[in-house]
Amino acid sequence: MSVVAEDNSVNQSYKYVGTRPVRHDGLEKVNGKARFAADISKPRMIHGHVLRSPHAHAKILSIDTSKAESMPGVKAIVTASDFPLPKKDEGFPHRSKNLIARGKVYYEGQAVAAVAATTRRHAREAAAKIKVNYQELPTVMTINEAMADDAPLVHENLITKGSDKKEAKPSNIAEMDFHERGDIDVGFAEADFVYENEFTTEAFHQGYIEPHACLADTGKDGRSEIWCSSQGHFMVRSATAKMLGWETSKIKVIPAEIGGGFGGKTTIYLEPLAVKLSEKADRPVKMVMSRDEVFKATGPAPGTKIRVKIGAKKSGEITAGKAWLAYEAGPFGGSWAKLGGWCIFASYNIPNVQIEAYEIIVNRPVNIAYRAPSAPMAAYATESVLDHIAKEIDMDPIDLRIFNAVKEGDNQPGDSVASTGKYPKIGFKETLEAIKNHPNYKIPLGPNQGRGIATGYWFNIAQTSSATINLSEDGRAVVMTGSPDIGGSRASMAIMAAEVIGIDVNLIQPVVGDTETVGFTDVTEGSRATYATGIAVVNAAEKIVRKVKERASIMWDCNLEDVEWVDGSAIHKDGKETPISLPEITAEAKKTGGPLNATGSLETKGHGPAFSTQLCDLEVDPETGRVTILRYTTAQDAGTAIHPSYVEGQMQGGVAQGIGMALNEEYIYNQKGRMENSGFLDYRMPVASDLPMIETIIVEVPNPRHPFGVRGVGEVGIVPPLPAVANAIHDAVGVRLREAPMSPVKVLKALNQKNGANG
Amino acid sequence: MIKVILGTNLKNITNGLDELEVEATSVKSLIAEMDRRYPGIADALQSGFALAIDGEVIANPGYEKLEEVSEVRFLSPIQGG
Numbered sequence: 125m126s127v128v129a130e131d132n133s134v135n136q137s138y139k140y141v142g143t144r145p146v147r148h149d150g151l152e153k154v155n156g157k158a159r160f161a162a163d164i165s166k167p168r169m170i171h172g173h174v175l176r177s178p179h180a181h182a183k184i185l186s187i188d189t190s191k192a193e194s195m196p197g198v199k200a201i202v203t204a205s206d207f208p209l210p211k212k213d214e215g216f217p218h219r220s221k222n223l224i225a226r227g228k229v230y231y232e233g234q235a236v237a238a239v240a241a242t243t244r245r246h247a248r249e250a251a252a253k254i255k256v257n258y259q260e261l262p263t264v265m266t267i268n269e270a271m272a273d274d275a276p277l278v279h280e281n282l283i284t285k286g287s288d289k290k291e292a293k294p295s296n297i298a299e300m301d302f303h304e305r306g307d308i309d310v311g312f313a314e315a316d317f318v319y320e321n322e323f324t325t326e327a328f329h330q331g332y333i334e335p336h337a338c339l340a341d342t343g344k345d346g347r348s349e350i351w352c353s354s355q356g357h358f359m360v361r362s363a364t365a366k367m368l369g370w371e372t373s374k375i376k377v378i379p380a381e382i383g384g385g386f387g388g389k390t391t392i393y394l395e396p397l398a399v400k401l402s403e404k405a406d407r408p409v410k411m412v413m414s415r416d417e418v419f420k421a422t423g424p425a426p427g428t429k430i431r432v433k434i435g436a437k438k439s440g441e442i443t444a445g446k447a448w449l450a451y452e453a454g455p456f457g458g459s460w461a462k463l464g465g466w467c468i469f470a471s472y473n474i475p476n477v478q479i480e481a482y483e484i485i486v487n488r489p490v491n492i493a494y495r496a497p498s499a500p501m502a503a504y505a506t507e508s509v510l511d512h513i514a515k516e517i518d519m520d521p522i523d524l525r526i527f528n529a530v531k532e533g534d535n536q537p538g539d540s541v542a543s544t545g546k547y548p549k550i551g552f553k554e555t556l557e558a559i560k561n562h563p564n565y566k567i568p569l570g571p572n573q574g575r576g577i578a579t580g581y582w583f584n585i586a587q588t589s590s591a592t593i594n595l596s597e598d599g600r601a602v603v604m605t606g607s608p609d610i611g612g613s614r615a616s617m618a619i620m621a622a623e624v625i626g627i628d629v630n631l632i633q634p635v636v637g638d639t640e641t642v643g644f645t646d647v648t649e650g651s652r653a654t655y656a657t658g659i660a661v662v663n664a665a666e667k668i669v670r671k672v673k674e675r676a677s678i679m680w681d682c683n684l685e686d687v688e689w690v691d692g693s694a695i696h697k698d699g700k701e702t703p704i705s706l707p708e709i710t711a712e713a714k715k716t717g718g719p720l721n722a723t724g725s726l727e728t729k730g731h732g733p734a735f736s737t738q739l740c741d742l743e744v745d746p747e748t749g750r751v752t753i754l755r756y757t758t759a760q761d762a763g764t765a766i767h768p769s770y771v772e773g774q775m776q777g778g779v780a781q782g783i784g785m786a787l788n789e790e791y792i793y794n795q796k797g798r799m800e801n802s803g804f805l806d807y808r809m810p811v812a813s814d815l816p817m818i819e820t821i822i823v824e825v826p827n828p829r830h831p832f833g834v835r836g837v838g839e840v841g842i843v844p845p846l847p848a849v850a851n852a853i854h855d856a857v858g859v860r861l862r863e864a865p866m867s868p869v870k871v872l873k874a875l876n877q878k879n880g881a882n883g
Numbered sequence: 884m885i886k887v888i889l890g891t892n893l894k895n896i897t898n899g900l901d902e903l904e905v906e907a908t909s910v911k912s913l914i915a916e917m918d919r920r921y922p923g924i925a926d927a928l929q930s931g932f933a934l935a936i937d938g939e940v941i942a943n944p945g946y947e948k949l950e951e952v953s954e955v956r957f958l959s960p961i962q963g964g
Contacts, residue, residue: 286891301891330964387964459959493964538935540890541956545938585963587942646942650963729939839964 127768127822128558128759139691140622141832144769145629147615153381161337161353161380162412169339170199172394172401172411173247175237175254176421177229180265180487180797181278182258184227184236192239192253197246200404201254202397203237208369218456220367222490223396229258230278230455231487232798233420235393240401240409263487263797267429267450270296270484278455278485286540296485298457301465304478305535305542311444311476315435319512320446322431323505325846325864326790327424327452330494331781331809334383335418340398341408346370348399350377355389355608356647361639367396375399378638385610386781387493390649393422419802423492424791425501426452426460432468432505440519440527444476445469447505451498453483454490462539463498467843468506470537470581471552471735472528477542487797493649495778496582496839500785500846504864507578507847511854521577521851522560525737529553536583536733551761551825552579552735558759558821559737565757569741573754574856576740580843584836585650586728590643591660593621593668595720599707601625601668604637606645607657611777611838612770616654617661619766620832624665626692627706643725651836654766655827656728662831663724675709675716730829734840736760738779740848744856749872751787751853753814758844759821763835768822771837776818778841784810785842786849790865885913885949888956896923910934910947913955931960 152158189201203224210220224235237254241247262276269275275296283292285299312318338352354360357377365372382389394411402409413421428451435444447468451461461481469477514521529552530536538544556579559565569575591605603621607613614634622629636642645657673687676694680687680701688695693703713720741755758775765771788808792801801807826833846864854860859874887903894901903920907913918925934944935956941947942961949955 286895299892303891390962390964459962462959463962493962495964497962497964536938538890538956539959540892541888541935541958544935544940544956544958545954582963583940583961585942585961586940650961652963727943729941731940 127765127824128554138623140619140629141764141766142768143619144767145615145619147612148618148634149609149614158381160334160383161339161351164339164351164380165410166339166341166408169408169410170240170242170405171244171247172238172240172398172409173244173251174235174397174417175239175251176417177225177232177234177236179229179258179260180232180263181261182229183261184225184229185257185259187237188255189237191255192250195246195250195253197242198239198250199242199407200240200401201237202400202404206400207367207396218490219363219391221456223367231489233417233489235397235421238397238401240405264296265486265488265793265797267427267452267484270486271450278487282485297482298453298485299483301462301481301540302479303540303542306476308444308446308476308478312435314437314443316438317513317516318433318435319509319516320431320433321509321862322429323508323862325428325501325504327427327488328785328789329419329424329807330386330388332384332386332388335413335415336393336422337412338394338398339408339410340395340402342399342402344406347374348402350375350395350399351380352377352395353380353382353389354392355382355385355610355649357608357639358606358644359390359647360392360395363392364395364399368399376638376640379608379636382608382610386495387497387649388422390493390647391423415804416802419807420799421489423490425494425497426491428452428464428501430464430501430505432509434509434513436513436517438517440517440524442472442474442528445474446478448480449502450482450484452486452488452491454488455485456490457483457485458491459483459539460491460498464502466537466539466583467499467581468502471530471579473530473534495781495842496580499580499582499843500782503578503580503843504846504850507844508850508860511576511851512860522556525579526553526556529556548732549825549828550733550735551823554823554825555735555737555759555761558823559739559757562739562757562821564739564755564819567741572746572856573741573743574852574854576848576850576852576855578738578844578847578851580736580840582651582734582840582843584655584731584734585652586656586731587646587652588727589645589657589660590723590725591657591664592642592723593664593721595668595710597710597713599627599705599710600631600633601627603632603634603661604642605657605661606637606642607648607653608636610648611774612767613653613657615770616658616766620658620661621665624662625668626689643723651734651838652731655731655830655834655836658834659728659830660724660726663726664722667722667724668720671720671722672706672709675713675720676704678716679704679709679712732763732827732829732835734761734835734837736840736844738844738848740845740852742849742852742856744853744871746857746875749868749875751866751871753783753816755816757819757821758841759823760837760841761823761825761835762837763827763830764824764833765822766832766834771822772820774837775820775841778839779818779845780810780815782842782845783815783849786846786864786866788865788867885952886954887913887917888954890957890959893924893927893957896927897921907949909949910944913949933958933961
């Protein structure tokens with residue numbers, strides 16, 4: 125790895141920030157002691173199993189549970205009638221509609237009933253005895269099918285939200301969004317070269333190794349405790365309470381370790397079912413999904429169809445950008461195309477822009493966020509078109525992007541407005557320059573080898589975070605936050621606290637508190653944990669420093685103003701007293717005012733947008749169409765890397781997943797709308813042997829709104845690989861793949877078409 | 884007077900207007916005034932929204948003071964992975 129740092133006052137020299145201590149939870153993870161949700165058991169515990177729809181679209185005429193109820197070991201069964209009718213959908217992702225089918229199923233795998241029994245086998249066998257009478261309905265599986273004039277309607281009365289035309293006719297278009305800036309016609313008229321093309325992607329799953337799992341223990345007092353794997357246990361609490369019609373405070377959620385989320389665990393599936401089964405059975409209930417259930421019933425990222433048209437002058441100046449985006453939005457809608465529209469031209473300073481986005485209803489699982497949701501597909505289109513333009517005007521593809529790159533003060537896009545304001549300080553251009561100056565950009569390529577460049581943008585999120593710091597008698601600190609650790613954030617929290625308090629990072633124990641021991645914290649999503657929760661930790665640590673200085677002044681019987689805090693010790697500013705270390709102060713805490721603790725809790729603002737530029741070298745086998753990644757280099761603006769190893773890990777993980785999107789991953793359905801590859805043998809994700817070492821360049825242009833300059837790093841790395849791979853394939857063999865995944869079959873087909881055309 | 888920029892879903896309620904001038908001292912009073920002029924706006928926002936207040940994106944808006952603010956842009960709810 126390498127680090128490119130900008131000379132900036134925020135980027136000062138730190139003692140702990142920027143170091144690479146062993147993660148505090150590392151030992152437990154490698155020796156198997158870490159407890160994931162499926163590892164947790166309780167006395168008298170029974171097991172839940174969900175009966176899921178075999179149909180992609182059907183009316184439920186009746187459900188008969190009588191036979192299942194009489195099966196051995198069965199303790200409880202729930203159907204939709206056990207849950208209150210949803211009052212109103214509270215924004216995406218339509219969790220209440222998705223929890224359990226009510227009168228109709230909208231996709232294969234949708235929950236219809238759930239059984240709790242003494243063993244998993246008993247629960248599974250009893251579920252199979254539940255008799256559900258379905259009336260099958262025609263399915264709509266793709267954007268093209270859903271938008272056809274004669275398409276079957278998934279919802280009979282759905283009128284497109286946001287349509288300027290005031291469509292009175294129901295359709296499968298849930299929502300449309302339109303916005304523009306400048307004059308698109310003038311922009312294209314000014315261009316010397318205009319290129320337009322259409323790109324499609326298939327649905328792909330987040331692919332976390334740990335399936336969804338939870339354990340619920342509901343008492344006769346009407347309270348329930350839930351142990352679960354999620355990206356936000358406060359979200360689990362509030363969403364579960366809403367679906368049960370309970371008061372939020374009657375539920376306590378204890379976060380288990382999480383075996384991957386990538387956005388897919390920002391919602392719930394099992395928890396209300398488990399709570400209700402536990403209430404009915406008066407026993408703790410554990411539920412664990414199979415991989416088949418994870419694929420069929422939990423959210424993939426949407427498939428898309430995107431058309432992009434860009435006009436540029438011979439100088440490289442982009443004069444206009446026009447985009448038409450359609451994103452699958454599962455059966456209940458979403459804001460996926462809007463997010464794509466937000467990101468599609470975000471990296472470039474384009475004066476004339478027009479964006480039209482459509483959310484398309486299909487009989488597929490409810491889509492859920494996947495790392496920079498919607499952005500990779502948008503980048504696939506834009507970055508492929510730019511690659512074509514660079515070749516047409518004979519300009520280096522990085523120079524073309526540098527020429528047009530957004531910088532501080534340029535328009536920052538929004539989803540349904542042309543701009544949300546001006547960009548703050550960003551490091552996009554620096555990522556482009558870092559790749560251009562890297563030796564890998566100049567390595568000669570062989571036959572059938574190609575090089576691709578692409579960039580990515582993600583806006584990042586701030587939101588609400590809480591942290592509490594408790595000092596123990598021996599001067600060590602426990603830093604408790606409400607952010608589940610999905611990417612090494614505990615280590616980052618410990619480092620930031622260490623930097624402020626001035627004690628060694630190994631004297632700090634970072635923990636993730638449950639919903640009753642730490643303040644409310646939003647979901648770990650949007651690359652927000654190290655940014656927002658980090659600010660909460662810094663605030664709490666600063667309060668701790670003030671408090672220990674007060675205690676030192678009591679011990680010295682001097683004014684607080686005479687006490688300075690240096691490297692974890694109190695120093696009398698006139699040198700009159702012998703310095704007192706933190707352990708000496710905490711040891712005397714009972715005599716100087718009691719326990720030492722502090723809380724930081726705030727709604728954060730000022731998150732910095734993230735940018736990444738990536739370089740892909742690959743080789744295409746013209747006989748088989750197989751693509752082998754030879755080298756991959758990624759440069760990303762981290763603001764300040766608190767723990768560089770975990771920044772690199774995020775960058776590499778994003779690239780690996782993005783390469784999977786580019787080359788292999790896709791949901792495959794049969795004619796009946798049933799998924800045919802719901803396992804890792806058939807749903808091909810990249811494994812270590814498929815990839816070279818992904819080289820990282822951490823660019824540090826500090827975010828002035830964070831005490832240490834942090835901007836989120838968790839998502840943007842997944843945005844460029846799709847177009848970077850596509851551009852490299854084009855460079856290698858001269859075919860532009862416009863359908864992802866760019867699997868060997870598609871590559872070979874494109875090569876044959878090209879060779880046929882040439883022949 | 885605050886310049887208010889509306890997204891597509893609110894433009895339907897404002898008869899196609901995507902920019903309003905509104906006198907308000909807080910997000911709460913801003914929405915109340917918009918809803919008074921164009922009934923249905925408050926309802927439409929019930930399913931969630933975000934704001935950009937003078938360029939600063941607020942994920943969970945509701946009670947922000949707007950005394951010194953010149954521009955408010957309405958966005959869809961924000962979600963990340």
